[in-house]
Amino acid sequence: MARGTRYRAPYSKIAWLLAILAAYILTRPYVGLYHDAVLYTAQALQQSGAADLSEDLFFRFGNQGNLVLFPYVQGWLTAQIGLGPALKLLTALQAFLWLFALAMLARTIYPERRNWLIAMAITVLMGAGYGIGVLSYAEGFVTPRPFAEAFGMMALAFALRDETRRALLALIVCTVCHPLVGLSVSGIWLTLAFVASIRLVTLVLLGLALIVAAAQAGVAPLSWLLETHDPVWGELLNKYRSLGFLSDWGWFPVLVHALNVVVLLIATRSRDHLIATVATATLQMGVLFIAINLVGADLLENRLISALQPWRVLAWVALFGNLLVLHLLVSKSARSAAFIILFMALAVNVVEHLTGVSHVFSTAMAPLVLLAYWTDRPGAFWRWFNALLAVLATVVVVALGGYVYVEFGDLLTDAIAQIVTALLIAATFLVKGRENTILLAGAAFIAAVIQFDRQSDRARFMESDTPMPQEVIETLQGDGIYWEDGAGLMWTKVRKPLFYSCKQRSGTLFYREQAIEHERRGQLLAPLNTFDFTQIPPGRCPAPADPDATGPADANAVKEVCKAVPELDHIVLHNPVEGLEMDRWDLPIGPEGQTVYHAACDPLRVEPPRALEDYDWYPGASRGR
Structure with missing residues (x-):
């Protein structure tokens, strides 16, 4: 070399x-x-x-x-x-x-x-x-x-x-x-x-x-x-x-x-x-x-x-x-501590890259590499010091291996397959x-x-020629459409504007009006407690009204959102809402399909007629209201 x-x-x-x-x-x-x-x-x-x-x-x-x-x-x-x-x-x-x-x-x-x-x-x-x-x-x-x-x-x-x-x-x-x-x-x-x-x-x-x-x-x-x-x-x-x-x-x-x-x-x-x-x-x-x-x-x-x-x-x-x-x-000589520790750091970094593990372990290796190169000098003391550095580096490598083994569980086989492939690549040069x-x-x-094709079912559907069900296209009229975590689907399949998504915040650093409007819409829709409000990536978008919820609390929450946002025409959610009549749409995503639930906002803004028993003048109505 x-x-x-x-x-x-x-x-x-x-x-x-x-x-x-x-x-x-x-x-x-x-x-x-x-x-x-x-x-x-x-x-x-x-x-x-x-x-x-x-x-x-x-x-x-x-x-x-x-x-x-x-x-x-x-x-x-x-x-x-x-x-x-x-x-x-x-x-x-x-x-x-x-x-x-x-x-x-x-x-x-x-x-x-x-x-x-x-x-x-x-x-x-x-x-x-x-x-x-x-x-x-x-x-x-x-x-x-x-x-x-x-x-x-x-x-x-x-x-x-x-x-x-x-x-x-x-x-x-x-x-x-x-x-x-x-x-x-x-x-x-x-x-x-x-x-x-x-x-x-x-x-x-x-x-x-x-x-x-x-x-x-x-x-x-x-x-x-x-x-x-x-x-x-x-x-x-x-x-x-x-x-x-x-x-x-x-x-x-x-x-x-x-x-x-x-x-x-x-x-x-x-x-x-x-x-x-x-x-x-x-x-x-x-x-x-x-x-x-x-x-x-x-x-x-x-x-x-x-x-x-x-x-x-x-x-x-x-x-x-x-x-x-x-x-x-x-x-450096292949037998030197500096070479060995840097080679171990390289291996740790590659494993982190392949498995998606945070760079905590290669960060721990960094000062060891610096010290090993700085102390690569003759003398018994430096040899013992470098041996200690090599031991510490070995501990980091073992810790990474243990972390991958414990944390990956069912995905361990995939991680091992990627690491083995990387070893084959390295062996080609050695x-x-x-x-x-x-x-x-x-x-x-x-x-x-x-291992090349790692598309999600949704990504595969979005770039395919498979159309969105006609019922979806015909129903979603107007520009006020909120689809939970649906930016890609709305843009590539429905091909209509999306009312709100965390992804839309990417331009707020460039345009003032976009930042203000994104915040307004986010605060108004936060009671829906959907994926767009779970702060993924952490801290980038408005938080949900209830951080522990995975959807609206009840039908009234959806109705209140529709009333608060007059420009909102449709709401499409991953899960049905208790007490709310919703259309069920089965989308051709993945082998088993995916289901979403739709509600139009206009009917929810209309107050239902009051029952006769709710009027004070009606005989038998409850008194003392």
Whole structure:
């Protein structure tokens, strides 16, 4: 694994590439319409005219998707070949482009024939989350972020090769794909492309001058630089956990990035100038952009800085923190404590990634790795100290194994299957012999493909050609439709605006009116106690009126909601409500179908006629009222 490794047969390289593809498939299975893919698909349907969602809360007051080219491309492709095929094609394209760009970057950093392939495999297998772990690099579902990341990696690779024009072009394409990703990589790109020079300072000052001039000219969204969140807007944004404000994050970033930061810190001391430069630039820009976020968004509540989310530079901290692990490994003897402990930390991190376990265990390994590299010195005392570190690392590994065994229960078999597949991938790079390498890579690829389709029944239905029952389409007239946890179904199948969903809060950081209206609707509908009010993700949306309930308390609760919200036409719930007549709809979701229950609001707003016995003048009526 050292520089100058002897050339191997092309069959070995093919096997390694197959193993990398297996690693990508294993860690990024096909989930279809999941997470932000639902939001971007809604934007695509709206932009292409396939659905009129203009009155949906997600679009009504503005939408950040208007600043991104991707929804137009996805919308056009969906119109040509259909939603399901478009999602599958885009998933394949983003995987190919992202891996191609990673190969460019890895080959630039590791020119040796074998090391760049191993570095790719490590980067794909290790935990990819950043920030508080809600987002990750190389997402396995369709969004513009992986495409933008790919061009961002190309820009960095070209910058490291001193190909400035190509680097600039790649950076522009990255920014067009997703402006926030373009911003996040721009600082690192500038540092690598121009180092510390007068040209760098000049470019930064010129860029800032252009931004200020555009802001003063009223060019949106740059004009937001001159705006702050007013007290009402600011209170709503700070009421719930937000991706825009680091002060809401607590210790999550430490858990997610501890090992990344340790690797980068050690790499800054590398004798390899290129490695040290990359690590230093990543850490410097990480600190700078986090500081800008803390001051501009958290402290000053500047609208533009909050919307730009400079903290997204952590995606590159995660990526380079993983990509440079191999360099630290090959810089030490395989028998050294530093090598052994880092290798154990790598294994722990991969298991966490595969099983979805919080990065508590790899965070515990991070200081052990740092100490092991710092104390890698001759002498009996240091040998004993490193032996103690190795024992502590072993305890962490055993603790992770015990946690997975106890917590996963019925899912333990799936977790073991994923871990075994990862071991096959690792073995592909470690064993000798062309036949063994090809055999292991093939086995890993087949195992990964078997586990590739992890769509939920709902996601599979949403992207399929199976229509929503005609009764549902005919009944749901008007724009005031609340469907419990039904954003994806309403947008892709009914293709009508949804009155309220926790997902619609994603634009509140950009648009004041959306934040206020989302809060109003949430407070009015909270007595329904549905999934949208269970604060998932924690603290992002209004809480239910009764945190222990899984639906309305009774028919009166539904009636009161309908009376309080005159623009609400229909309510669709997962469960029936006691004492309330509701339509039962059987949806073709999954092998056994799924049932929902519908109530129209207009009849519930009409007071039933009073019985004669309720009038005081009627003979026999109860007195003393």
